[in-house]
Structures are given as C-alpha cells and as structure tokens.
Amino acid sequence: MAKKKEMDTRFSKFGTVSFTAITKVNDFIDYLEEGRVMATRCKDCGLVFFPPRADCYRCLASNMEWIEISGTGKLVTYSKLEYAPIGFGDDLPYAIALLDYGDYKVFGRIAGDVPEEEIKVGMDMKTVANTLPNGQLNYVFEKA
Ligand SMILES: [Zn+2]
Numbered sequence: 001m002a003k004k005k006e007m008d009t010r011f012s013k014f015g016t017v018s019f020t021a022i023t024k025v026n027d028f029i030d031y032l033e034e035g036r037v038m039a040t041r042c043k044d045c046g047l048v049f050f051p052p053r054a055d056c057y058r059c060l061a062s063n064m065e066w067i068e069i070s071g072t073g074k075l076v077t078y079s080k081l082e083y084a085p086i087g088f089g090d091d092l093p094y095a096i097a098l099l100d101y102g103d104y105k106v107f108g109r110i111a112g113d114v115p116e117e118e119i120k121v122g123m124d125m126k127t128v129a130n131t132l133p134n135g136q137l138n139y140v141f142e143k144a
Helices: 027-033
Strands: 038-042 064-068 073-081 094-100 105-110 124-131 137-143
Touching: 027 038, 027 064, 027 124, 027 137, 073 105, 094 124, 105 124
Parallel strands: 105 137
Antiparallel strands: 038 064, 073 094, 073 124, 094 105, 124 137
C-alpha cells in the first residue's frame, strides 16, 4: 500500500499573515518555536543568508548549515508605519527596521514595547523569537 504523502506546511505558522506554507527552509519554524532565530550559511563559500535560503546563488550549490543569529546588530535604519498592508492593520503602529550584523543584515520589526524616543540609528539591538497574539510566530528586534 502506498504511503500517503504528507505536506510539510510548517511555514504557515510564520508572521501575522503567512504568504507561503511550504519552503525549502521549513526548519526555520522549528527553531523559532525553540526560541531561536536562524540563518543559513553556505559551507562552501561562507555566505550567510537571512532570510534563510536552501541554495547559494554564488556556488549554485545547496551545501548549507543553520547558524543562530546571536549577539547584537546595529540599527541601520527604521520606519514607523502608520498604514499597513491588508491583514497587518491590527499590528499598527509598528516600526520596520534593518540590523547590520557585519556578515549579514536582518530585516524585521522593532518590538512594540520599545519606546519610540529610545530608538536611535546606530544603536545595538538583538533579534529574538516572538509569538504574536494570534499564535503565529515571528521575530522582533529588542534593545540590546
Ligand atoms: Zn556558497
């Protein structure tokens, strides 16, 4: 008897609105549930990818390993949103931001409990796993 193929839809748990259920990097969600935010690194050339990718565009290979985004990154820029795309309205207001970790950059949002007046370009921030009110998973930036 043929075994029924099960779909790996772990990615449907990601974000306020999940735009995809299936990716080649579904393990990202398992790590998030453990409280870890992960990137992938090409074992051949060392390039780090965030969001994680399963394939290296430089080597045209798929020899990847998972690495944890730990330590702090510098806030490169941020923008406070007063209007949001459809489906994200209940999250307003929130700030999207970019952290520079040296070898790679992480795009995401600043945790809602960081007071706006304390947000300064160049400040150290850390990336942490987060559970949204609707039970979905994402990650946010907190003051380091
Ligand atoms: Zn590579």
